[in-house]
Amino acid sequence: MSDLSQFDVVEVQECDAPYGSGNEKWCQYKIANGYTSVVGTNRGSVTETRRYAKTFATELNERAKNGQSVWAPKRKAN
Secondary structure, three states: OOOOOOOOEEEEEOOOOOOOOOOEEEEEEEEOOOEEEEEEEEEEOOOHHHHHHHHHHHHHHHHHHHOOOOOOOOOOOO
């Protein structure tokens, strides 16, 4: 991670499924920049979750680049 303001995937690992979700595979991911981190869960394999987390990080980076808050909900199209 060369730019401290850019989010990137730090870690992806298998985790326990949430209560009531059955026997599906779940993973926990962590994305971070030089200032903060976001931890979440996603249903799927490590590979699928890494792909999901990379997409999420890219979206946060695009929002920040466009001057939008990465913490505010996305604006809805009219």
